[in-house]
Amino acid sequence: MPRSRIHPSLAIGLISMAVIYFVGDAAFDGWSTHVSIPLGIGGLLAGYAACIGPWRARLGGSAPVPREQWLCFVTACLILFVSLTGPIHDISDSYLFSGHMVQHLLITLLVPPMLLIGTPDWLVRRALRPAPLARLERLLATPLVAYLVFSGTVAVWHLPALYNSTLIRLEVHVAEHLLFIVTAVIGWWPVLAPARELRPKIAFQMVYLLLLPFPMKIVGMLITLSDSVLYPAYAIAPRIWGLDPLADQQIGGIMMWVPAGFVFWVTLAAHFFRWYGDSRSQDLGEVNVVPLTRERVL
Structure with missing residues (x-):
């Protein structure tokens, strides 16, 4: 039986948040955040990674989630982190x-x-x-x-x-x-x-x-x-x-x-x-096909 592994979305999300924080802290001489924000977003990423990773089969997922799909979810979490912390937070609040x-x-x-x-x-x-x-x-x-x-x-x-x-x-x-x-x-x-x-x-x-x-x-x-x-x-x-x-x-x-x-x-x-596009496909699918008969061939 294959060993269940943590989905890469969790590592990518957490590492990216850390990079944003430390690079931003150096670039802006500080990166303000409340501990609840990285914890909350980290928890969301962990739950998502568990559902599409080791728990996928028991939750009804037959095939792995496409890379572009889970990257979209991770990117949304990173945008949320940037929106609620750092310069955007400071400028909007103060x-x-x-x-x-x-x-x-x-x-x-x-x-x-x-x-x-x-x-x-x-x-x-x-x-x-x-x-x-x-x-x-x-x-x-x-x-x-x-x-x-x-x-x-x-x-x-x-x-x-x-x-x-x-x-x-x-x-x-x-x-x-x-x-x-x-x-x-x-x-x-x-x-x-x-x-x-x-x-x-x-x-x-x-x-x-x-x-x-x-x-x-x-x-x-x-x-x-x-x-x-x-x-x-x-x-x-x-x-x-x-x-x-x-x-x-x-x-x-x-x-x-x-x-x-x-x-x-x-x-x-x-x-x-x-x-x-769906309408065009449906119209093309409804084109009448004339049966091939001997008279038509001749």
């Missing part, structure tokens, strides 16, 4: 609202899709075997529910009173980031669920992707067009890069308004071309 928006866009529009793409379909099917989890998935994966959960979370946390509390209390800030990541996974689930049978029809996916960016765009527009500083912590923060508080706020709002929508449009385009 200096610039626009820096905070960069962080939020990374953990809602880049990390969750990559985590879903990196998760094998058989692992999700196995996780949803318990009836309560299957029922919860059916509820949260309903496009309207997923839409409201994700969009509502983004909108509510940008209300000045709640947002300002994240800059004062660490536990509130941690809760905000966890909710952003979890609800973003829910928001992306209808179009990127690892098991395709869990997604709605491709036409509904495209409509969903067409509508998904609008709440974030509206929030970004309101922030951009505000003529006063909505988040006082940034008004009293030390100024860097010559940005005054209102200009910084406008840049952050524009990031939510314009570039954020680009991610959804790219995903929509990918879904459209997949739908078009």
